[in-house]
Amino acid sequence: MSDLAVKVKNMTKVFSKGLKKSDYVVAVDNLSFEIKPGEVYGLIGPNGSGKSTTMKVVLGLMSPTKGDVKVFGYDSGDIRARNEIGFLPENPYFYKHLTGKETLKFYGKLCGFRGRELKDRIAELLELVDLESAANRRLGGYSKGMLQRIGLAQALIQRPRLVILDEPTAGVDPLGSRQIRDLILKLKDDGITVFLCSHLLEQVQEVCDQVGIIFEGRMRREGPLEELIQIEEQTAMTFSGAKPELLAKVRELIEADAGATIVEEGHPKTTLERLFVSLSHATATEEKEDEK
Amino acid sequence: MSQTTPSAFEPATKTVSPLSLRRVMVIASSSVTQLVRMKTFYFLLAFAAIIVVLMSLNPPTTPAGVLSTIKRISFGTMDVFAWLFAIVSTALLIPKDIEDRTLYTILSKPVRRIEYLIGKLLGVLWVIAVSLLVMYGVCALALWSRETLYIAEELEAMNADARYSAENVGAQIALIEQQGLRPELGIAVLASFLKAAVVASVTIFLSTFASSSLFSIIISVLVFIIGHAHTMATSFWLYQTDNSLFVQLLLKVVKIFIPNFQLYSFSHGIIQGEAVAYSLVWQMTGLTGVYLVVFLFLSLLVFIDKEF
Amino acid sequence: MVSFFRKIPRTIVVLVVLAAFGLARTPFENRLGEQLIEAKLVVPPPGMTVLDQMGQSALMATLGGLRPLVAGFLSLRGYENFSEKNWDELRQTYQVITALEPLEESHWVNAIWHLGINATANMELDRKLPGFERKRRFHNYAQQAIEFAEKGLEQIPDSVPIRKQLAEVYREKLKDWENAARVYGEMMEFDDAPQYAERFHGYFLAKVPGKEQEAYDYLKGLYDEGEHQHLPTLIFEIRRLEEELKIPYPRRIPEADPDANRARPQKPKPQALPGGIVIP
Numbered sequence: 001m002s003d004l005a006v007k008v009k010n011m012t013k014v015f016s017k018g019l020k021k022s023d024y025v026v027a028v029d030n031l032s033f034e035i036k037p038g039e040v041y042g043l044i045g046p047n048g049s050g051k052s053t054t055m056k057v058v059l060g061l062m063s064p065t066k067g068d069v070k071v072f073g074y075d076s077g078d079i080r081a082r083n084e085i086g087f088l089p090e091n092p093y094f095y096k097h098l099t100g101k102e103t104l105k106f107y108g109k110l111c112g113f114r115g116r117e118l119k120d121r122i123a124e125l126l127e128l129v130d131l132e133s134a135a136n137r138r139l140g141g142y143s144k145g146m147l148q149r150i151g152l153a154q155a156l157i158q159r160p161r162l163v164i165l166d167e168p169t170a171g172v173d174p175l176g177s178r179q180i181r182d183l184i185l186k187l188k189d190d191g192i193t194v195f196l197c198s199h200l201l202e203q204v205q206e207v208c209d210q211v212g213i214i215f216e217g218r219m220r221r222e223g224p225l226e227e228l229i230q231i232e233e234q235t236a237m238t239f240s241g242a243k244p245e246l247l248a249k250v251r252e253l254i255e256a257d258a259g260a261t262i263v264e265e266g267h268p269k270t271t272l273e274r275l276f277v278s279l280s281h282a283t284a285t286e287e288k289e290d291e292k
Numbered sequence: 293m294s295q296t297t298p299s300a301f302e303p304a305t306k307t308v309s310p311l312s313l314r315r316v317m318v319i320a321s322s323s324v325t326q327l328v329r330m331k332t333f334y335f336l337l338a339f340a341a342i343i344v345v346l347m348s349l350n351p352p353t354t355p356a357g358v359l360s361t362i363k364r365i366s367f368g369t370m371d372v373f374a375w376l377f378a379i380v381s382t383a384l385l386i387p388k389d390i391e392d393r394t395l396y397t398i399l400s401k402p403v404r405r406i407e408y409l410i411g412k413l414l415g416v417l418w419v420i421a422v423s424l425l426v427m428y429g430v431c432a433l434a435l436w437s438r439e440t441l442y443i444a445e446e447l448e449a450m451n452a453d454a455r456y457s458a459e460n461v462g463a464q465i466a467l468i469e470q471q472g473l474r475p476e477l478g479i480a481v482l483a484s485f486l487k488a489a490v491v492a493s494v495t496i497f498l499s500t501f502a503s504s505s506l507f508s509i510i511i512s513v514l515v516f517i518i519g520h521a522h523t524m525a526t527s528f529w530l531y532q533t534d535n536s537l538f539v540q541l542l543l544k545v546v547k548i549f550i551p552n553f554q555l556y557s558f559s560h561g562i563i564q565g566e567a568v569a570y571s572l573v574w575q576m577t578g579l580t581g582v583y584l585v586v587f588l589f590l591s592l593l594v595f596i597d598k599e600f
Numbered sequence: 601m602v603s604f605f606r607k608i609p610r611t612i613v614v615l616v617v618l619a620a621f622g623l624a625r626t627p628f629e630n631r632l633g634e635q636l637i638e639a640k641l642v643v644p645p646p647g648m649t650v651l652d653q654m655g656q657s658a659l660m661a662t663l664g665g666l667r668p669l670v671a672g673f674l675s676l677r678g679y680e681n682f683s684e685k686n687w688d689e690l691r692q693t694y695q696v697i698t699a700l701e702p703l704e705e706s707h708w709v710n711a712i713w714h715l716g717i718n719a720t721a722n723m724e725l726d727r728k729l730p731g732f733e734r735k736r737r738f739h740n741y742a743q744q745a746i747e748f749a750e751k752g753l754e755q756i757p758d759s760v761p762i763r764k765q766l767a768e769v770y771r772e773k774l775k776d777w778e779n780a781a782r783v784y785g786e787m788m789e790f791d792d793a794p795q796y797a798e799r800f801h802g803y804f805l806a807k808v809p810g811k812e813q814e815a816y817d818y819l820k821g822l823y824d825e826g827e828h829q830h831l832p833t834l835i836f837e838i839r840r841l842e843e844e845l846k847i848p849y850p851r852r853i854p855e856a857d858p859d860a861n862r863a864r865p866q867k868p869k870p871q872a873l874p875g876g877i878v879i880p
Contacts, residue, residue: 059400062599079402087400093393095322097329109318110401154397349676357706361675368669522629548622552629554642560668561641564704569639575632579625586621593614 004070005162005193006035006058011067013053013217027053029217030067035210037161040184040194042208042225044201050217051197052090055166058195059087072161083111086160090167092151096140100131100150103139104157111158125153130179145176152183162193169203181207205229238268315403316411323415327381332419335373339427342369343434355442359435359471360564366431367480367563373427374420374488375516381416382495383508395600406592413496413588420488428481432473439472470565479568480559486580487556491516493587494551500594518546519553551583640703643667671700671707678710687719691744698751708752709761716745716769738773745769760794763787767800777807798822799834806837816841823853 013028028050035041045051056062057069060077074081094103104122108114113121126132129149139147148168155163165184169177184207187194198204204211205225212222221228239247254260346362389395398408443465450456450464494515499508558576562568636642674697681690694711701707719741723734749766753759763783770780781804788797802822806815819838822829835853842852 056600059396061396061399063597079404082400083402085400087397089393089396092397094397095326095394097326098322102325106318106322107397107401110315110398110403112312112314112402151397158401357710360706361672364668364672364675368666368672372666372669522633547626549618552625552633555629555633555636557643557667558636558641560643560701561636561639561703563668564640564701566640568641572632572635572639572641579628579632582625586617590614590617593610593617597610 003037004034005037005039005072006033006041006195007068007070008033008054008058009068009070011054011057011064011069013050013057013062014065026217028057028064031214031217031219032067033212033219033222035162035193035195037193038188038191039210040188040196040208041210041212042196042198042204043212043214044198044204045214046199049214051199051214052166054214055164055195055197059085059164083158084161086155086158086163088148088151088155088163088165088168090170091144092147092154094139094147094150094154097138099136099138100126100142100146101135103150104153107154108157113158121157125156128156129153129183145172145179148172148176148180152180160192162195163187164195164197166197167199168196169198169200177203234263311404312407315407316414319398319403319408319411320414320418323385323412324418326385327415327419332377332381333423335377336423336426336430339366339369339373340430342366343430347434347438354467355438355446356467356471359438359442359468362435362438363431363471363477363563366427366434367477367484367559370424370427370431370481371484371487371559374424374484375491377420377423378416378488378492379495379509379512379516381419382413382492383499383502383505383512385412385416386496386499387502387505387508390600393600399600405595405598406588409496409500409588409591409595413492413584416492417485417489420492421485424481424485428478432477435473439468442468474565476562476568479573480562482573483556483559483562483576486576487553489580490551490553490556490583490587493584493591497587497591497594500591500598515550516553519550520557522547522550522552522554555579643701643703667700671697671704674700675707675710678714682714682718685719685722687715687722687741690714690719694748698748698755702755705752705756705759705761708748708756708759709765711748712745712752712762712765712769715741715748716765716773719745720769720773742769742773758790760787760790760792764794771804777804778811781805781808781811799829799831803833803837806841812841812845816845816847820853 009032011028011031012026015025015027017023017025031050031054033041033043043051043054053062057064058071058076060082063077069076071081072084074084095106098106101122104125105118108118108121123132126135129152131146131149131153134142134146139150142150152168155165168180168184172180181203184194184196188207188209194207196204196208208225210223211225211228213220251262254262343362343366346365349358349361389398395408399405446464446468447461450461456464491512495508495512498511498515499505502508502511555576558568558572633642637644674693678690678693678697681687681693691711694707694714698704698707698711720738723729723738723741726734729737746766746769749762749769752762756762763786767780767783767787770776770783781801784797784801784804787793788801799819799822802815802819805811805818808815816838819834819841823834823838838853841847
């Protein structure tokens with residue numbers, strides 16, 4: 001058994017475009033990275049950079065042209081590896097003729113669950129993704145966010161040790177996006193390894209421990225998030241309740257030092273996302289109080 | 293997001309069996325649900341309508357003739373339904389899963405590709421079997437009611453006429469019974485099912501490398517039609533010496549690569565009232581089994597390395 | 601070893617497996633096909649000459665495995681042609697039907713019945729056509745019926761129903777006693793032939809000029825078989841021939857025993873006519 005959740009070593013994936021041997025595209029070029037158990041790993045890059053191909057190889061949907069890909073020590077094509085993986089595809093595609101509950105039942109049965117155990121697991125997951133009220137509706141009538149959440153429940157059905165999320169918040173409103181972010185953090189708290197592919201950098205920054213930046217099939221930078229984004233020679237301080245006199249003194253002190261300059265000064269701003277989420281929460285709380 | 297117990301995320305390291313009949317059945321039953329919810333069973337209403345129309349016809353012929361016509365048309369319709377449904381539904385199911393990318397989520401679970409293929413095939417065959425049984429039930433009821441009516445009428449008419457001996461009456465009734473509901477008709481239904489099974493396995497093979505459902509449907513129908521020219525091809529092959537080399541070669545290719553669907557038309561004789569030897573039925577069933585195994589194996593050869 | 605196989609292009613592996621399977625199954629399928637044709641479960645493929653006449657719909661039906669279904673629908677079209685008295689179309693319809701299902705006896709019988717009996721009867725009655733044309737068509741339709749019968753007997757050589765229908769055309773429509781006698785004669789060779797076939801053979805033979813002696817010997821043979829053959833028409837015919845052939849009285853069949861009729865159902869008594877001729 002390996003002590004790594006995912007190990008990608010010198011992986012190359014080439015697609016042939018036509019009948020001629022010279023007609024090919026290198027989607028992923030000699031890529032290597034490792035994901036430790038319990039870690040949240042974000043693979044970021046623009047569209048067409050090779051993220052999805054990498055993910056499909058890890059899932060066993062494709063085989064690498066060259067190199068090695070292991071999941072918990074199993075070859076990625078090995079069926080045992082897939083027992084350890086929960087996968088949420090971008091824009092989840094499920095059978096639209098099934099209800100939410102039937103969808104979970106179908107995937108649960110595929111993973112070998114049945115009877116009471118399956119029933120309990122479905123109830124547990126429906127509660128987790130907050131879809132109990134829509135459990136008996138067909139997926140054809142689900143919103144994008146609901147589909148994404150039933151997708152997450154589906155990914156978790158067999159209690160996988162590794163969850164792979166492909167653009168989990170693409171097309172989802174900020175509230176839904178926040179719910180999914182919270183869930184990723186919850187997975188992390190519970191020791192589940194998460195492999196996240198996204199081009200929404202802010203989201204990656206919020207949840208990931210390790211980040212890899214991929215561009216044109218090659219890994220450009222990789223490392224712990226904090227190390228990657230910190231600017232070594234700069235320091236930021238944020239005050240609360242500081243009077244103008246105090247700020248003037250601080251300015252004087254800095255100007256007195258020959259090697260230091262003030263790069264930026266002003267009021268810190270919230271993000272539009274945070275503003276939207278706090279407003280939604282406030283409205284919901286008011287409505288609840290009104291109902292009482 | 294609501295609160296949950298940590299147990300929701302407890303890792304479960306289960307062992308995965310090499311080939312699980314249970315997973316096959318899960319895929320099969322999901323395909324059945326899919327086909328049922330695509331409202332494919334509405335075809336049965338059309339079939340019932342055909343039977344009603346047939347029952348209302350009163351062609352100027354003998355009772356045995358009427359029964360024969362009812363049988364011919366209703367069993368012929370059943371046969372067409374079975375093979376056409378086998379082609380269309382098989383050609384739709386797999387490419388649809390690929391186009392809708394549902395296959396991603398299925399194959400990213402511990403499901404082997406052969407399990408997926410067998411499951412899909414079984415799902416289609418299950419729907420065909422149920423539909424054939426329902427249609428057979430409707431047809432049997434129609435035949436039986438007509439047959440009893442005719443026998444009663446015939447008995448009344450012949451008994452009223454002193455000229456007919458018991459032997460004459462018996463012969464006349466036997467004539468009607470031969471064209472009526474007989475247990476052998478069940479084997480005619482089995483023949484249609486076996487034919488549909490082979491057609492479905494060929495279509496599943498074609499759809500593993502086809503780029504669209506339409507392609508699979510067209511090629512499958514072509515294979516099906518050419519498969520009926522098998523014996524004709526053989527007679528050319530054996531008895532015609534003046535064929536060009538190209539024609540000879542083409543006929544050999546047809547014979548070798550295309551299943552012989554003509555054999556599967558053995559329901560024709562049964563419908564016409566011929567007796568059927570069980571050894572032939574067993575041989576046909578065995579041959580069907582071999583066809584299914586070989587075409588599933590071929591499908592797997594293509595499907596196993598397919599990248600999505 | 602496994603990696604070696606993986607290197608072979610998949611298409612080649614697929615083609616090799618398909619070809620191997622094809623070669624392996626062909627002898628078995630050929631044998632099975634012959635058995636199925638022998639058991640009359642599978643209709644043998646139409647010959648080239650038939651294929652030419654079949655027309656598109658029938659050819660497609662053959663290739664699509666739809667023979668019984670198309671034949672069934674065409675039979676309905678046949679009834680329609682019949683009710684519309686569209687005899688030429690009816691003939692074409694039955695040509696296709698019988699090409700599709702050559703082993704189905706009833707198709708042949710229906711074709712002979714429609715053309716030989718219904719179409720000819722229609723020609724006898726149809727006042728819209730001039731007499732000469734009606735006569736010509738009458739013979740044409742009867743001839744077409746005979747052709748159907750001949751083709752049908754090629755397919756089903758021991759068919760009694762086809763012969764029965766054919767004999768009716770000769771007897772009722774063409775008044776061709778010689779051929780009627782011949783067909784009844786053929787018919788009586790088969791186990792499922794009706795009992796009257798042997799008597800009818802004699803009755804119609806008796807009507808053929810020059811065959812009177814042969815008919816007399818034959819009918820007398822039947823008479824001599826015993827009481828069960830002493831039917832009124834048979835006796836009437838023998839007596840007629842005895843007169844015609846001037847058979848000496850001692851060799852003639854005896855007068856009917858008045859007591860013999862007691863056990864039989866009461867039928868109108870034969871009316872005696874001058875010269876000993878009896879009408880049944």
